[in-house]
Amino acid sequence: MSLVEVRNLTKIFDLAESSFGSSRSGEVRAVDDVSLDIQQGETLGLVGESGSGKSTLGRLILRLIEPTSGSIFFDGVDLTTASNSQLRRLRRDMQIIFQDPFGSLDPRYRVEDVIAEPLMLHRNVARENEGRDARRQRVRELLRSVGMDESAMPRYAHEFSGGQRQRIGIARALALRPKFIVADEPVSALDVSVGAQIVNLLQQLQRDFGLTYLFISHSMPVVRYLSTRIAVMYRGKIVEIGPTEQITRQPQHDYTRKLLAATPEMAIT
Numbered sequence: 609m610s611l612v613e614v615r616n617l618t619k620i621f622d623l624a625e626s627s628f629g630s631s632r633s634g635e636v637r638a639v640d641d642v643s644l645d646i647q648q649g650e651t652l653g654l655v656g657e658s659g660s661g662k663s664t665l666g667r668l669i670l671r672l673i674e675p676t677s678g679s680i681f682f683d684g685v686d687l688t689t690a691s692n693s694q695l696r697r698l699r700r701d702m703q704i705i706f707q708d709p710f711g712s713l714d715p716r717y718r719v720e721d722v723i724a725e726p727l728m729l730h731r732n733v734a735r736e737n738e739g740r741d742a743r744r745q746r747v748r749e750l751l752r753s754v755g756m757d758e759s760a761m762p763r764y765a766h767e768f769s770g771g772q773r774q775r776i777g778i779a780r781a782l783a784l785r786p787k788f789i790v791a792d793e794p795v796s797a798l799d800v801s802v803g804a805q806i807v808n809l810l811q812q813l814q815r816d817f818g819l820t821y822l823f824i825s826h827s828m829p830v831v832r833y834l835s836t837r838i839a840v841m842y843r844g845k846i847v848e849i850g851p852t853e854q855i856t857r858q859p860q861h862d863y864t865r866k867l868l869a870a871t872p873e874m875a876i877t
């Protein structure tokens with residue numbers, strides 16, 4: 609069953625209007641007529657070089673940015689025409705994990721507040737999350753599910769290593785019990801061994817909670833390690849999509865061959 613259906617999705621950035629300033633003109637077709645499905649419970653790996661449109665596609669699917677044209681269905685609902693209240697409800701089911709989860713957060717936030725924030729924002733729609741004690745209990749559970757414990761709660765994000773910070777970011781993303789997570793280069797800033805631990809954690813959480821992932825990376829070895837299927841993105845287009853076995857053993861597109869050749873077998877376990 610498809611959890612996500614993307615149809616003819618296009619995003620054009622008008623450079624004159626963007627924050628890049630007026631010295632550049634014209635437009636960038638960051639996502640160009642992309643169609644794909646993501647099956648319930650799978651990990652779809654999205655791989656491509658920097659600037660190929662991966663993050664833009666991930667953000668479009670979550671409706672964090674407006675598409676220029678095309679549609680996105682989540683759980684059968686068209687996100688491009690959904691009402692605000694429908695979107696608000698669906699947003700709990702869709703979360704994002706970033707490369708650096710704390711880049712945009714106030715460093716004065718305690719870990720407890722970072723993880724509890726989504727619960728606070730949605731507390732009126734989730735009765736179970738009302739009350740400070742229940743919320744703290746939930747934060748404890750979430751920390752345990754990412755391999756940490758309550759001793760982290762009063763501390764600040766900057767006191768933790770990159771790998772631990774990513775675990776805290778994952779705990780926050782899990783707070784509202786989502787069905788679908790876009791992981792946008794979640795291990796790209798980490799050492800290989802720490803990244804491997806995070807990848808294994810994501811797989812464990814997928815089994816425990818029945819999660820569906822769109823896993824974005826520029827690294828073919830990481831993507832092939834954990835993906836059910838792989839979509840290869842090049843200049844805004846999906847040039848090839850299929851089961852991991854098929855993409856890695858019988859690549860059809862030159863660009864896929866290039867990505868495979870540039871990244872020999874890596875020991876990620």
Ligand code: ADP
Pocket residue numbers: 621622623626627636637638656657658659660661662663664665
């Ligand atoms: P990737 O994640 O694969 O590195 P992105 O989706 O970030 O690629 O970017 C795809 C293209 O869209 C790039 O050319 C980038 O410069 C451009 N782009 C991304 N976001 C914006 C924006 N807000 N305004 C203008 N151009 C953008």
Ligand code: MG
Pocket residue numbers: 662663664793
């Ligand atoms: Mg990106």
